[in-house]
Amino acid sequence: MLESSVSFLARAMQRRSFFRVAGATLATSTLVLAGCKDDDKEPAAPVTTNVLAFNGFDANGNPIDDGVLNYAYLLEQLEAAFYTKVVAAPPADLLPGELAFLTDLRDHELIHREYLKVALGSKAYDASATTPLAFNFSSLTLTTRVGVWTAAQQLEDIGVAAYNGAGKLLTVTANLLALGKIASVEARHAALVHEVLQSDSFASTVGADGLDDAKTPTEVIELIKPFLPIEVSVAALPTA
Structure with a gap:
């Protein structure tokens, strides 16, 4: 298994340039960013413990x-918080090249996060917060290679299903x-993570439980609830 993984990583290292280009494309086209830095620190304290309600309609009832x-x-x-935490304290048994993969994934998620923050501006739910959310990853095993990549697969698959829905x-x-x-x-992230865990497993990411999966906001929030330091309501979001 180790030899197979090393062989895959040798081949997959060539894909890193694609991921860097993908991230750069987002950063230099419509996704104009602010404040995305490699040394972003993991959030230290929660913003609030109140219910977070997303408003999906304007004052006149029109969907926005x-x-x-x-x-x-x-x-x-x-x-972004997950990969920042992992890169800051990577497991000792990572294979050659894997920390570079995780660093690329972190950088992409930081780009996505900062784009949405800028796009929302004063309408971002945490626009008036003085400290960012401190996500709870205690349920994940981040001290081993398999634990980190398994957790990454879980989060990436949820993310793909969330965007699909x-x-x-x-x-x-x-x-x-x-x-x-x-x-x-995000779909390319998921495919990479599946490949790292099991070489030539890309096909397993397509189908009812893979990249074609679509979940509603309610389903997604339920899945990520263990990581959230706040309560989240998506009841105000449109459903169709």
Whole structure:
């Protein structure tokens, strides 16, 4: 198994340039960023313990995308925090090249997070917060290679299913295009993570439980609830 993984990593190292280009494309096209740095620290304290309600409608009852963008923003904050934590203290048994993969994944998630933060501006749910969320990863095993990649697979699969289910909730074409770009990168993340765990397993990421899976915001929030230091309600989001 170790020899097979090393062989895969040798082949997959060539893919790193693609991931870097994908991240750079997001950063230099419509996804204009602010404050994305390699040395971003993991959040130290929760913003609030109150119920977080996403408002998916304006004062006149017309659907808007702020709620869906806040939903995506929360997901990207979660993924960015996870990879930041792992890269800051990687397990000792990582194989050659794997820390570079994880660093690339971290950087992409930081790009996604910062894009959504800037896009939302004052409408970001945490715009008035003085400290970022401190996500709880105590249920994950982050001290071993298999534990880290298994956790990454879990989060990436949830993220892909979340974007698949959220696209139809958007009403602004520009937002659909932007989130579509993010979703495309997230799908590539998921495929890479599956391959690292099991060589030539890309096909397993496609199907009812893979990259074609779509989950509602309610289903996704239930899945990520163990990691959240706050309560989240998506009841105000549009459903179709």
